[in-house]
Amino acid sequence: MQVPLRDPKIVMKLSRLGSFHQSKLSFLRSFLNEFKDWKYNRDLFDLNDRGYGVAIYSFSKDKKTYSLVCFANELKDEERSDRVIATKWDAAFALYDGIPSKIDIDRLSQNVPKQEVGRLSYKELTLSRANRSVRAFNYVVECLSKGIQPNTNELSKVGYLYRTTAVYGSGKFGLADRFRIKNRDEINGPFRLEMMLVYLVRQFTFDQVNHIAKHKNPKDAVELDLDICRNLGIGNSTGLGMAPFIVNHPSLLNNWILAKETALKKIREIEKVSEEEFKIFYNCLTKSLKNVTSWNTDSEYQKKKINNLINDLQNLINYLKDNIDKSNFYIFDKLYNWAEENLSEEGVEYLVSIMMEPYNEITDPLISQMSSDEDSSFNIPVDRTINDLREIIEKNYSDILKIDFSKNENNKKFWFISKNKEEPRIGDRFEDNGSELEQPTAIARDIKKLYETIFTLKNSLKIGNFLVQNNDLRHIVRRVFITEKYPYSEIQDNTIGSKLVPIDMLRLKLSFFGAVKFDPRSDKWLRICMFQGAPLPNELNSFNQYWIYN
Amino acid sequence: MRSYSEIDTIVKRSTKAKGFSWGVAEEIGKNIKQLELFGLPGIKHINQYFKIFNNEKFENCQSFNKSNRPQNFYCPIKLGLSFFDQSISIQELNDIEIEKMAYPLIFLPFVSRSSEITGKRIFLKIDQKEFLLNFNQSIYSNYLSSEVVEKADVIKIQFLENKNNFSEEDWKELTKLSENTFVEETDELKQKTAGAGLTDND
Numbered sequence: 199m200q201v202p203l204r205d206p207k208i209v210m211k212l213s214r215l216g217s218f219h220q221s222k223l224s225f226l227r228s229f230l231n232e233f234k235d236w237k238y239n240r241d242l243f244d245l246n247d248r249g250y251g252v253a254i255y256s257f258s259k260d261k262k263t264y265s266l267v268c269f270a271n272e273l274k275d276e277e278r279s280d281r282v283i284a285t286k287w288d289a290a291f292a293l294y295d296g297i298p299s300k301i302d303i304d305r306l307s308q309n310v311p312k313q314e315v316g317r318l319s320y321k322e323l324t325l326s327r328a329n330r331s332v333r334a335f336n337y338v339v340e341c342l343s344k345g346i347q348p349n350t351n352e353l354s355k356v357g358y359l360y361r362t363t364a365v366y367g368s369g370k371f372g373l374a375d376r377f378r379i380k381n382r383d384e385i386n387g388p389f390r391l392e393m394m395l396v397y398l399v400r401q402f403t404f405d406q407v408n409h410i411a412k413h414k415n416p417k418d419a420v421e422l423d424l425d426i427c428r429n430l431g432i433g434n435s436t437g438l439g440m441a442p443f444i445v446n447h448p449s450l451l452n453n454w455i456l457a458k459e460t461a462l463k464k465i466r467e468i469e470k471v472s473e474e475e476f477k478i479f480y481n482c483l484t485k486s487l488k489n490v491t492s493w494n495t496d497s498e499y500q501k502k503k504i505n506n507l508i509n510d511l512q513n514l515i516n517y518l519k520d521n522i523d524k525s526n527f528y529i530f531d532k533l534y535n536w537a538e539e540n541l542s543e544e545g546v547e548y549l550v551s552i553m554m555e556p557y558n559e560i561t562d563p564l565i566s567q568m569s570s571d572e573d574s575s576f577n578i579p580v581d582r583t584i585n586d587l588r589e590i591i592e593k594n595y596s597d598i599l600k601i602d603f604s605k606n607e608n609n610k611k612f613w614f615i616s617k618n619k620e621e622p623r624i625g626d627r628f629e630d631n632g633s634e635l636e637q638p639t640a641i642a643r644d645i646k647k648l649y650e651t652i653f654t655l656k657n658s659l660k661i662g663n664f665l666v667q668n669n670d671l672r673h674i675v676r677r678v679f680i681t682e683k684y685p686y687s688e689i690q691d692n693t694i695g696s697k698l699v700p701i702d703m704l705r706l707k708l709s710f711f712g713a714v715k716f717d718p719r720s721d722k723w724l725r726i727c728m729f730q731g732a733p734l735p736n737e738l739n740s741f742n743q744y745w746i747y748n
Numbered sequence: 749m750r751s752y753s754e755i756d757t758i759v760k761r762s763t764k765a766k767g768f769s770w771g772v773a774e775e776i777g778k779n780i781k782q783l784e785l786f787g788l789p790g791i792k793h794i795n796q797y798f799k800i801f802n803n804e805k806f807e808n809c810q811s812f813n814k815s816n817r818p819q820n821f822y823c824p825i826k827l828g829l830s831f832f833d834q835s836i837s838i839q840e841l842n843d844i845e846i847e848k849m850a851y852p853l854i855f856l857p858f859v860s861r862s863s864e865i866t867g868k869r870i871f872l873k874i875d876q877k878e879f880l881l882n883f884n885q886s887i888y889s890n891y892l893s894s895e896v897v898e899k900a901d902v903i904k905i906q907f908l909e910n911k912n913n914f915s916e917e918d919w920k921e922l923t924k925l926s927e928n929t930f931v932e933e934t935d936e937l938k939q940k941t942a943g944a945g946l947t948d949n950d
Contacts, residue, residue, distance in 0.1 A: 369753025672771020
C-alpha cells in the first residue's frame with residue numbers, strides 16, 4: 199500500500215505547526231544517541247564556597263574533544279532577568295572545539311559572561327547563558343545542606359534548576375561558521391552542538407548545588423539523589439528570536455518537516471505491526487497520560503490545549519482497546535485516519551510522534567537528512583519563465599492567494615529588529631513606529647503582490663528579464679522557486695495577520711529541539727524544559743531510549 | 749575575527765539600509781561574504797562604495813551589447829544583478845567590454861556566480877587586473893594587494909569555451925599509465941570471468 203505524504207497546505211498551517219511534539223527525530227534525542235559512546239569527563243571544577251568560578255566538562259573520542267567552559271557569577275536578585283534585554287546572568291557558557299588552554303580560558307572569562315557584547319573566536323562553537331530558578335535552586339541547596347533530599351513533588355512544579363535564555367551558534371559573535379565543521383560525522387544533524395551545550399549545562403547545575411550544599415554544611419550535606427537529577431532538565435525561556443529563523447531558513451525547515459512526514463508515511467505503510475512494536479507504542483502512549491497530566495502552565499491558551507490532549511489520549515486508548523485488532527493489516531494507517539477525524543491537532547501530532555517510537559530503522563536514516571546546505575538553493579533560476587513562476591505559485595500557495603491584504607486585519611502586524619538588542623520584535627502596523635523598516639517576513643503578502651504583478655505578463659518572459667525591472671520582488675521570487683524543490687519550506691499562513699499567535703512558530707522549532715512542557719507566558723514568549731528524564735552523562739553508553747515518557 | 753556569517757548579515761542589512769530591496773540585499777550579503785572567503789577585500793570595497801553612493805549618479809545597463817559605455821559610471825550592484833540575471837543570454841556575445849565602473853570588485857562575484865550557472869569559465873579583466881573565474885569554485889588572479897579599486901576604465905569579460913587545457917599527448921601518456929591497474933586477459937580468463945555474453949550475434 200502506498201500512502202501519500204501529507205499535504206503541505208495542511209501540515210504547514212500555523213495551528214498545526216504549533217501542535218507539534220518532540221519525537222525520535224528531535225535533536226536532543228539524536229544528540230544523546232550520537233554521543234553515547236563518547237567519553238564524558240569533568241575536567242575542571244574550580245568554584246568557591248558559594249559556587250562561583252570556572253568549570254569544564256568534555257566529551258571526547260579518538261582525537262576529538264568538545265569542552266564546555268562554564269563561568270558561574272554572583273548575581274543580585276534585582277539583576278536577574280530572562281528577557282533577552284538582560285546583561286548579566288547567573289552563569290555563562292561556551293562550547294570550545296578541543297581542549298582549552300589556560301590562555302583560552304582567560305580569554306573566554308573576559309568575553310563569555312558578556313554574551314552578545316563579548317567576542318568569540320572560530321575555536322568556540324556555541325555560546326549560552328542561564329539563570330537559576332531561584333525557588334528550585336535555593337530549595338535544593340537548603341535541603342541537601344541539611345542532609346535531606348528535596349521533595350520531588352515540589353521540584354516537579356519547576357522541573358529544572360537553571361533555565362537558559364539564549365543559545366547561539368553558527369558564526370554569531372565570532373563563533374565558528376557552520377562550514378568549518380559541517381563535515382564532521384558526529385554533528386551531522388541540526389543544532390547538535392547546541393544540544394551538547396545544554397546537556398552539559400544540566401550536569402553543571404547538579405554539581406553546583408552539591409558543591410554549595412557541601413560547603414554550607416560540610417558535616418551533614420548529602421549529594422542530590424541520582425533519580426532526582428535524572429528527573430530534572432534544563433529550562434529555557436524563548437522569545438521571538440526563533441520565529442523569523444524558520445522563515446529565513448526555508449530549505450532547513452523543509453528538511454525537518456519532510457523527515458517527520460516521511461517517517462509517518464512509512465509507518466502508515468507498515469503492513470503488519472509486530473507484538474513487540476505495538477507494545478513499545480502502547481507503553482509510550484499510556485505513560486504519556488501521566489506525563490501530560492504533570493504539564494503545568496498558567497496560560498489559559500495552553501491549558502485548553504493540554505486538556506484537549508489529555509482527552510485525545512484517553513480517547514485514543516479507548517479506541518485502540520475497542521477497535522484495533524493487532525493482527526489486522528495497516529493498523530497504524532487506520533489509527534492515523536481515525537485520529538484525523540476524531541482528535542484535535544495536538545492529539546494527531548502527538549500520535550504521529552509516538553508512532554515513531556518502535557521504528558529506529560525508519561527514523562535513524564532520516565536524522566542525517568535534517569541539515570541543509572542553504573546556499574545551494576540561493577541562486578534564482580533566471581532562465582525559467584513567468585509561466586513557470588505563476589504555475590508554482592498557483593500550486594503551492596493557493597490558500598495564501600485567497601487572503602485579502604487590503605483589509606487591515608490581514609496586514610496588522612510587522613516584524614522588525616530592535617536597535618538596542620538586535621532581536622526580532624513584532625509590532626502593530628497601525629499603532630507602532632518602525633513599519634518602514636519591516637523585515638522580509640511577510641511572505642504571504644509578498645507572494646500575493648508578486649502574483650498580481652506577473653498576472654498579465656507574457657508567459658514566455660524569462661525570470662532574469664523580469665527581475666531587471668522588479669528587483670523589489672527578488673526575495674519572494676527566490677522563495678517561490680525554493681518551494682518547488684522543497685514542498686515543506688513555507689508556512690502556509692499569514693504571519694502578519696491580527697490572529698497570528700507567534701508562539702506557534704516557536705513551538706514548531708522547539709518541538710524539533712525535543713522540548714517538552716511548553717508554558718506560554720504570553721503570545722510572544724514561553725518557557726520549556728529540555729532533557730527532563732534524560733540519562734546522566736556517565737550513563738550514556740546504556741540507557742532506555744524511551745526515557746522521555748518515564 | 750568576524751565570522752563569515754556576521755559578514756553576510758551585516759552587509760545584507762547595510763545594503764537594505766542604502767535603499768536596495770531585501771532580495772538585492774541578500775545577494776550582496778552573499779557576494780561580499782564570498783569575496784572575503786576568497787581572500788579579496790569585499791568589506792572594504794562595499795563600505796567605501798556606500799559612502800559615496802548617494803553623492804554621485806551611477807548608471808545601470810538593462811541590456812548588454814559587445815561594447816557598453818555609460819555617460820557616468822556604472823553601479824557595480826545594479827550592473828552585477830543585470831549581468832547575472834541575463835548571463836545565460838549574454839554568454840552568446842562571448843566577449844564583452846564595459847567602460848567606466850565604480851568599485852568593480854563588487855561586480856566580480858556576480859560574474860563568478862554567472863560562471864557557475866552558465867557552466868563556463870569566465871576571464872575578467874579590470875584594467876590591468878586579471879581574474880579567471882572557475883565555475884564559482886575558485887578565483888585565479890594577479891590581483892594580490894588589498895588596495896581599494898575605486899573605479900575601472902575598461903572591463904573585459906570573456907566566456908571561455910569548455911575545452912581541456914592539456915594536450916592529447918599528455919592524455920594518452922596518462923591513459924597508458926592508468927592501464928597498468930588492469931589485469932591482462934587470457935582466453936581462459938575471459939571464459940571464466942566475463943559477465944556479459946561472449947558473443948553478441950544472437
